[in-house]
Amino acid sequence: MRRRVVITGMGVMAPGGIGVNRFWALLREGRTSTRRITLFDASPFRSRVAAEIDFDPEAHGLEPQESRRMDRAAQLALVAAREAVADSGIELRERDAHRTGVCIGSAVGATMGLDLEYRVVSNGGRLDLVDPAYAIPHLYDYMVPSSFAAEIAWATFAEGPCTVVSTGCTSGIDSVGHAVELIREGSADVMIAGATDAPISPITLACFDAIKATTPRNDDPEHASRPFDETRNGFVLGEGSAIFVLEELESAKRRGATIHAEITGYASRCNAFHMTGLRPDGLEMAEAIRAALGESRTGVERVDYINAHGSGTKQNDRHETSAFKRSLGEHAYRTPVSSIKSMVGHSLGAIGSIEIAASVLAMKYNVVPPTANLHYPDPECDLDYVPLAARDHRTDVVLTVGSGFGGFQSAMVLARPDRSPT
Structure with missing residues (x-):
């Protein structure tokens, strides 16, 4: 009989809705969180609107060293993972660490961190040969998206399967789908799975400007994202993370977990x-x-x-x-x-x-x-x-x-x- 997989914990970091409850309130009320970009000067770009998160790492429990070590996307994932684990009520320290895994999806990895650090080591783009002496010690972690999964594994005491799925804009579904299969086949009993991206950076805007995929509706940012509307003219870039605790159904029942969905x-x-x-x-x-x-x-x-x-x-x-x-x-x-x-x-x-x-x-x-x-x-x-x-x-x-x-x-x-x- 096929093992059934359920969601017992959820954590969400979304524009206009930090945490599951605020996220749902935004959706229920139909409020938009799109606005002019504030994270940097976007004036040179064709599309200058985005859905940003008003995120203060310290206010959300990240220590200064964690904020220094991790790219913004990793920070969002860590906060969402902590909410998901707390929501699930699972005691991960008491479980077999080798039966707990992590699967994180990301399309563009640590784009913001890499973009920022390149500006530093190139002295604002003025150096043809960059100077690594000015790079932060954790720059390598920005280069490899696997660092996202490693951060979540360390935070959740997971020593089972640990991977990153990067399939572009389907990464957030595919990472959860992969985690489900690992539980079904018996490779894990619990998976911390989901996705994260914080792509609002100059290089990302330049990429989408080049193919005119994002909207140029800069004069009305609150109404710029118009799916299925005849006047739509491109998507609005956003950022965020959602992480889930996935468990095998019978195991979740035995510990009295609240089951959100199968x-x-x-x-x-x-x-x-x-x-x-x-x-x-x-x-x-x-x-x-x-x-x-x-x-x-x-x-x-x-x-x-x-x-x-x-x-x-x-x-x-x-x-x-x-x-x-x-x-x-x-x-x-x-x-x-x-x-x-x-x-x-x-x-x-x-x-x-x-x-x-x-x-x-x-x-x-x-x-x-x-x-x-x-x-x-x-x-x-x-x-x-x-x-x-x-x-x-x-x-x-x-x-x-x-x-x-x-x-x-x-x-x-x-x-x-x-x-x-x-």
């Missing part, structure tokens, strides 16, 4: 087509959805809510709409769909995990979060995208999806514990 299905596909382009028929995402539902043993008619990728680019939103119709058939027209990127921006590798958290909370409260700023629906995006305001809706099964540059397409099915398929 992860019943996961799948990923790649379109092998184009680095940034998407076929309009949505075939690869549809195949990932079908495979995830098949592993979940869940019929399409049981899907109560779809947490969309909904990046706010023209081709992504149309591609997703086609994928939902292709995979769910007529049921797609009866199923509420929404994109929380309209409120918290697109935190690249982290957003998939943040959206898993939103999906779990939608089930907990039977409320579908809205797609903010959706005033003029694109006629080609003709599903129920829950515009502007949250909706009370019985939600027992959620499908959450992700789409990333390179052609990555991922899907995950989550179920309320008392309604999970057998």
Whole structure:
């Protein structure tokens, strides 16, 4: 019999919503956290808006040496992990450390730290040959994203499987999916899994400016992220982290854990087509959805809510709409769909995990979060995208999806514990 995997702890660091409760309040109220970039002078760039976190490391329990050692993305992950472990009530010191693992997703690693330190060692870009004498001692940790997983493992006494998943914007789903498989196959009993990214830096803005993927709507930052809206013109960059405690179901029951949700299905596909382009028929995402539902043993008619990728680019939103119709058939027209990127921006590798958290909370409260700023629906995006305001809706099964540059397409099915398929 296949081992079943459940979420027993959650921690979230998101723009406008530090901690699970504040994050849910932002989504429930449909508030946006997008604004003009304040982390550095963004005036030279085409897109100058982002969803930033008002984050004070010391106020969130990080010691000065931890803040010095870790890139911002690692700091966000550590704070989220501490919240998740506390939420789960699990005593990790009392467990077999070799049966506890870590899996962290990240698209761009320690981008902010590397960007900042390059400016230091190059003296503001004036030196062709950089001077390493001015680098911080922990610069190597910025270069290797594996340092993120190592930091979480040290903090959670985990000596089992420890890895980083980097599949671009699907990293946050894929890292959790990989952790689920490790528990199912028996390699671990507990996994600390999720994702983190803090990409709001000059180099990242330059990368997305070059391909015009981010919005130039700088005069109205609060309404700049407009998934599925006819006036959308690119995504809004964000940052954040979401970390989960995953456990084998029977073990979680024996210790009396509160079970937030069961992860019943996961799948990923790649379109092998184009680095940034998407076929309009949505075939690869549809195949990932079908495979995830098949592993979940869940019929399409049981899907109560779809947490969309909904990046706010023209081709992504149309591609997703086609994928939902292709995979769910007529049921797609009866199923509420929404994109929380309209409120918290697109935190690249982290957003998939943040959206898993939103999906779990939608089930907990039977409320579908809205797609903010959706005033003029694109006629080609003709599903129920829950515009502007949250909706009370019985939600027992959620499908959450992700789409990333390179052609990555991922899907995950989550179920309320008392309604999970057998």
